[in-house]
Amino acid sequence: MADRPVLVVGSRNVKKRDELVELLAPHGVEVRTLADFTGLDHEVEEDGDTFEHNARKKASEYARATGHWTLADDSGLCVQALGGEPGVASAHYAGEHGADAANNALVLEKLADTPPERRSAHYVAVLALADPTGEVRAVERGECHGRITAAPRGENGFGYDPLFEVREYHRTFGQMGPAVKRAISHRSRATRAMLPRVVAMVTR
Template structure:
């Protein structure tokens, strides 16, 4: 069974991506299986640039097929912020509480009809030699609430309301979220390439 490395140490992201790929014959692991591999600095100014940096570097460092993605929240009323800085919006990478607090503070002066937002994910598949084999983007539209709801997901999920379901990503079941999410849509675009790899093993 071929191994597929998820270019991240985020355990919740590994769970989400493993579930999305469970019908494919891959051993899905994350960077915790390669503790000597150094983290890639995300110096890109777009989601695709950062995803590409990670996919290429981690594939070369591990010598494995690698799926890396960069994702974040875009709020048009905030001129696209947090954008590529979503995970470190308040200054410390991965501090969800601080990031959410900053987002709410910035949105506080705005009327309810200017709280629209969308999640973006760009996912990239790289061969063991670092060559990029597939690129895919997914988006999911929603609205930012004034208070968090739900304990599921991560990042801005408890604030991100899906109007059609009247629930946030923090409240929705994993199954429903997987059908809607930006990450699921991006990964779906990589499936033909992943199937080809599996069939050639």
């Protein structure tokens, strides 16, 4: 049997990786993560001022480092009343990378005097696909719109999920099961848009 084509998910975020792996695995492509490459300690500095810049940079650098097609993403929360913050700084908004509780607390602190009708927000995810030479061949963007609640609700998800309420569902991502979130999330929407391009390019 011929080797299956390989796609590397360019992330060390376990929960983010698992979401992408589950979405991509059924399409006949062997999905690997950065952890599958022994000795790969390269970390891409996410120093761009847009989600697309960071996604492109990660996809390109990790593709060259692994020698495989690589799909990388950059994502975050944009709160209108905060001028679009946390934005590209979402993962380290309170200072320490990945400190979800501190990041959530800072958002709530900054919105303390903001009434419910002015707490609109949206999640953004940008996916970039690079070939083994590091050339970015496709970019897709997904968004999910909602609002920020007055306090965290729910234990599911990660990041700002306990604060992000999808109005139509009257529930936060933190209160939703993974199947519902997969159906409507920003990352899922970007991934669904990207899937045909991944299959067409990676498997040919």
